[in-house]
Amino acid sequence: MKKLITVILFLIALFQTNTILAQDILKGSDLSTVKVDYLSDSDIAKIKSQLQTNNLTIDQVESMALSKGMDPAEFAKLKKRLAFTETSKSAVDKKTTTKKKSKDSDLEDEEDNSDVIERKQEKIENKKVKDSLNSLVFGSELFDNPTLNFQPNLKLATPVNYILGPGDELQISVNGVQEFNDNVSVSVEGKVAIQYVGQISVSGMTIETATQKIKGAISRVYSTVRSGQSQVEVSLSRIRTIKITIIGSKQPGNYSVSSLATVYNALFLGGGPGKNASYRNIELIRNNKVFKNIDIYRFLVNGNQSDNVGLKDNDVIRIPAYTNRVTVEGEAKRPGIFEMKKGEHFSDLLNFASGFNEFAYTASVNVLQKTGKEFKVADIQAAQYDSYLPLNGDVFRISKILNRFENRIIINGAVFRPDTYSFYQGMRVSDLIRQAEGLKEDAYLKRARIIRLKEDLTTEIVNVDLSKAIVGDLNADVALKKEDILTVYSILDFKEEYKVTIDGEVKKPDVYDYQDNLTLNDLIITAGGLTGSASKRVEIARMIKAEDIDDSNPNKVELFNIEITPYSNEQSINFVLKPFDVINIRRMAVVEKPEMVTISGSVSYPGKYVLANKKEKIYNVIQRAGGLTSLASLNGVKIKRPIKKAQIEELENINLNLGKKDSIQNKLKKKLKEDLKYATIPVDWEKVVRNQNGNANITLQPGDEIEVSAFNETVKVAGNVLLTSEIPYKKGRGFNYYLDAVGGLDAKGWRNKAYVIYPNGEAAVTRRFLLIRSSPKVEPGSQIVVPEKPETKKMTTGEWVSIGSVITSLALLIVTSFK
Known part of the structure; x- marks a missing residue:
């Protein structure tokens, strides 16, 4: 009968149609008859849905489909029809993974590994508020550190003692001759429904026990499982969420946590114990009974996590008020507020505080105690550390050791090893010198000095004759005392530095x-x-x-x-x-290095020229450069002379008496330093040619730049005019002609201060005498600049009234004086 059932199942699988593929591409055993061209759009949609449900892509099921007999060409067609959906799904998965990383620390990051199926957990959100009330209490830092949360690792292997319950999801796989893969959830009745197998009750079982039960049920349907030709694997793919209650924490309330969560994970979500809550007597209540007493100090001091037990649904974590707290101040490695249990001694408290630090006075500890009416002070000696029982409210003060030495002695100066050495009774000057490996060659033997601390803490000087002390004269070889400072002089100390x-x-x-x-x-x-x-x-x-x-x-x-x-x-x-x-x-009286000037523009041989003598003139240099070319402008010769640092310093030393708040001098210095790199010297070339001995033939200085402009037949008009332009030069035409040629002045143009810049750098401004205005002459290549009018403040009506009142008063005064 069993053989007959097996043959029937094989025939059914052999003649599976495309509809079977559309319904379950992962569960079909023979895909050799699949024709993708005959699949409808709804069939493709079902395949997409199935892949998404199992968190797989079409590439990940390729090997499985081909092993079940599917033609590679048909699979390629199927992949092509799913290509657009697969691309979209990849983008969505990437976005979802990023969102999970930033918002849900309880979910695992998605991995690009086709052999690993992600274990899932329902999203759990618990807002944590940092509380500084217990910042000094030992253990509070455990719950204020956001990187320490005791969150369960969902990627670990499923614990064999994990108890299944409603909400868990199992992944069941059959691999081998027969194949089957499905994710089944544990229902509210505690059962899982497996296709072709039926419902199996697993609630309350460990994962290990449930696996054996599921394997037995599948083996009754799949004969190859029973014969060992196929293997069954059961794993936990989704973990259920349980409800717990925390009482006495900083944030008490009901919490939704993973079924893999532990006590410490829950305490972290609740912010740790509250202001007056205990860290050492926390109760885990299960089924209305105390299941476990939790002492956090066991974890903090020894790293012992035996109290960090797993939680179950409806567990209650109760944090009662503390019974005994004490304070450790001063030179402990970890001072703070500590909770003590009954029967614990001061030595246990020192262990919690990580012991004394290197500067602590360990012979005794001062304790401030509280009686029913007042405070009192007690001293605990080192012999009592293992027997003293701290009382509630005790404040232990660990003081520093004194900045004194019991056996120190110092030698410095002309010895080979000046340093601090240990003192012993009977030690003399020669002994200390011997310990410092002897005197240097420059040691002054007639006198050494000991600075000694007397009993009343004042100091005295004891002089030593080293020449006698080192040869064994006991009178000179003075007996030393602790804290003595011996100084050996060097003869170089007395020598003047030449x-x-x-x-x-x-x-x-x-x-x-x-x-x-x-x-x-x-x-x-x-x-x-x-x-x-x-x-x-x-x-x-x-x-x-x-x-x-x-x-x-x-x-x-x-x-x-x-x-x-x-x-x-x-x-x-x-x-x-x-x-x-x-x-x-x-x-030397005469040492002159060659110094140069530069000439550029419309000369025959522009370039750099060395000044031949101390009074080299511009005419001579231009002649050495071949003279002006036919294109040169006779009015376009100028010298650019660099502004020297000394000139700026001279200006800084001049007091213009403009007042501290006036910025004219500062602006002038800033302009010379940053804006103007050189001063322009205009040259009247025609005068130079007529008389080389005249003042027009300027003496050059090192670094001067001679510029000879080419002849320009235009006149440039710029500034506050309607149109900035260049107007062809017309002989006999005056200043106003060129202003009119560009449309005249704009609303801000200042006609009275308009000026002309000539090609050689010289400037001429408009002049006014009484009602007669004299405009500067315009030459070819020159530039007319119209500046902007300065802003003037108009007088208000009140100011006019004030002026009128003053004038009226003056008039009355004058009339009165003539009566």
Whole structure:
């Protein structure tokens, strides 16, 4: 009979139609007869829905479909029809994954791994509010750290002792000769419904027990499972949410948590214990009985998570008020407020506070206790640490050790190892010097000094004759005491620091240390040698030393003038120097480096030219450049001279008496520093040609730039005019002609201050005498600029009334005076 049933099932699978494929592409056993062209749009939609339900793509089921006999060409057609949907689904999945990462920390990130099926959990939202009321209580930081939440890891293997219940979802797979894959949920009745198998009751079972029961039920339908040719796998694909209640936390209430959640996870969601709640006597109540007493200190101090048990539906976490809290202040590694249980001693409290720090005074601890009426102070000795029972409200104060040494002694100065050493009774000066590895060669043996701290904490000085102490004279080899400071002098300490100064034509003029037998040659070599402009004259100034004042000698120093070879650092006369000598290497009388000017524009040979003499004129340089070309403008020659730093400094030193708030001088300095890089000097070339000896033939300076403009037959009009333009030059036409040619002035144009800039940089402004206005002459290539009128403030009616009142009063005063 069983063989007959198997043959019938095989025949049914063999003749599956396209409709079967559309209904369940994952459950069909023979797909060789599938024709994608005959599938309707609704069939494709069913396949899309099935893939989405199982969180799979068409690429992930390719190998499975081909193994079931589906033709590769038919699968390619199916993939093509699903291509658009698959692309859309990928984008949606990516967006959903990003949203889950940012909003739901209880959901796992989606993985691009076709062999791993994501375990899901219903979204749980619990808003956590940071509370600083218990910031000093030991353990409160555990619930204020957002990166520490004890959230269960959904990617771990399913715990074998996990108890199934309504809301869980199982993934059941049959692999081998026969294949089957389905996700089934545990119903409210505690059952799972498996296709072709029926309903199986699993509620209250562990996952391991439920797996064995499901395998037994499937083996009765799938013979290959019973024979071992197919294997059954059962895993937890969706985890149910349970309800718990937290009492006594910072945020008490009912919470929805994962069925894998633990006590610590729930306490974190509730913000930890409240203001007066206990950290060490938390009760987990299950079925109206205390199931577990939780002490958070076991985890905080020892890392013991034995209290972090799993939760079940309708569990209650009750946090009662604390019974005994004490405070640790001062030199503990972790001071704060601690909760103590009955029978715990001060040594346990020290363990909670991680012990004394390196600066703590450990011999005793001061404690401030509270009686029924007042405070009292007690001292706990080190021998009592294991027996003293802290009382509620105790404040333990751990003080610092004193900044004193019980056996310190110090030696410094001219010894090989100046340092701090340990003192012992009977120690003498020679012993300490021997411990410092002896005296240096420069040690001063006639005297050493001991600074000693007396009993009344004042200090005294004890002098030591080292020459006698080191040879064993007990009177000189003074016995030392703790905190003594022995100083061994160096003969170099008494020697004056001598210097010599060299200046002038050396590469590194400076002040140098003096050594015995220092010569002029030695100092010149130390200063980098002579420069190329050094002369043969050297002046050496030496200070005068005498016991008596010589009024007949008015000299402050003694001067030596010697001659050296200016092209050699080694002199035939090797002059021996003395301390504080000042050496000056003079510069040659004539040392002039070539200096240049630049000429550009309409000359035959523009470029850079060296100034041939100290009074080189512009005419000479232009002639050396081949003279002006035929295109040059005779009125277009100008010199651009760089503004020197000294000129700006001179302006800064001038006080214009404009007042502190006036910015005219500041603006002028800013303009010279930042805006104007050079000053323009106009040249009247015609005068220069007529008389080369006249003032028009300007003497050039290094860095000058000579510009020769080309002849321009237009006149440029700019500024506050209706049209900025260039107007062809017409001989005999005046200033107003060019203003009219551009449409005249605009509303802000200031006619009285209009000016002309000529090609050579010279400017001419409109002049006015009485009612006669004289406009400047216009030449080819010049530029007319019309500035803007300054803004004027109109007088108000009140100001006019005030002026009228003043005039009226004056008139009355005058009339009265003539009566």
